[in-house]
Amino acid sequence: MAYVSLSLNVPDAVVAALAGGRPVIALSEIPQRLDLAAGRPVRLLDARGQELAVGIADPENEVIRIYAKSAVPFNAGFFRRRVDAAIALRRQLGLLGTTTCRILHGEGDWLSGFSADLFGPFAVLWVYSRALIEHGREIAAGLREALGLRGVVLKLRPKGGGTAGAVKQETVGEEPPEKITVYEHGVPYEVHLLGGLNVGLFTDMREHRRGLARFTSGRRVLNGFAYTGSLSVAAALGGATLVTSVDLSSGVLKWAAENFRLSGLDPAAHRFEVSDVPRWVERAVKAGEKFDLVILDPPTFSTARASGWAIKSDYAPLIASAISLFPEDTGGILWISANTVGEQRLARFLDEGIKRAGRRVQILELGGLPPDYPTLPAYPESRYLEVCLVRVT
Secondary structure (H helix, E strand, C coil), rough: CCCCCCCEEHHHHHHHHCCCCCEEEEEECCCCCCCCCCCCCCEEEECCEEEEEEEEEEEECCCCEEEEEECCCHHHHHHHHHHHHHHHHHHHHHCCCCEEEEEEEECCCCCCCEEEEEECCCEEECCCCCHHHHHHHHHHHHHHHHCCCEEEEEEEEECCCCCCCCCEEEEEEEECCCCCEEEECCCCEEECCCCCCCCCCCCHHHHHHHHHHHHHHEEEEEEECCCCCCCHHHHHHHHCCCEEEECCCCCHHHHHHHHHCCCCCCCEEEEEEEECCHHHHHHHHHHCCCCEEEEEEECCCCCCCCHHHHHHHHHHHHHHHCCCCCCCCCEEEEEEECCCCCCCCCHHHHHHHHHHHHEEEEEEEEEEECCCCCCCCCCCCCCCEEEEEECCC
């Protein structure tokens, strides 16, 4: 549905935020909010009527998404130019044709509300609001044409949509097979592009998987919250003597075993444990099991386990328990990550976990998003990934 753009005068605080390049303005910051229908173009003006920015109303997420500094038609041509610019960056990074990667990263590519990953001859495009679905189709068509893709799977990810269950999706172009094999720096992984919101491989961890081999040779490795086992595969390829993958879902662990086979690794030479991770670690500590490297890559929140999981309250105790799995004489390496925002920072969980464990540690490396996940200085909320490598003695 086409709308005539609506002009809104904004207070000085919003004027300053827009001048600083903020790509999203909360509706609560704008006193004058008349007829903000979903998907309606909006012109933001200062007190003198000077145009500051133009965007699209997204009341579902209670924001206005900013796309340009001056009036411009939000049509297929506009979105294709933004897609082309995003592709040019990934081409400059040498990623196209060599590996899976993020091809479009929301606000970082000046396309708030959209993100897309490249998986071989297909792509998956996530749209974060019903208000943006028509523009999502235009972006999907632009990606397909610009990259010569067979098809683009468009997945609607509305606010509060979660990550499980049925997902509203459609395909622009050819529909991919139920399962395909894609390559990340030459390592094969099975992905399910027509599954739920998550397809089996998170591209934001690509460079961290590649760097894991520095610490795995000859080591006993535990991978908690293993999901489809991509970090487990990386550890095994790096020479780990035994990799134990723990996840609450038997289905994803079967998927993980298949990823082992794709790399020529024998799953029977490793362990796949269907269990709640904190409880499994607790039992392992009591049983006297020891590991040289522990990987923890938990969700922020989950109701899958009987008592639930919340990173804010449960991560620090888990870190402390995991540290207890390292031998007292030789210690070990702790690899932890989190999708964090606001005050929920990884350093906080690590500090509390260390104090509980009573062991000495050295931080070896801190990491975050790879370069195909660009972010804007004015929008730190989009820099969500934190990874920390810690040596425990």
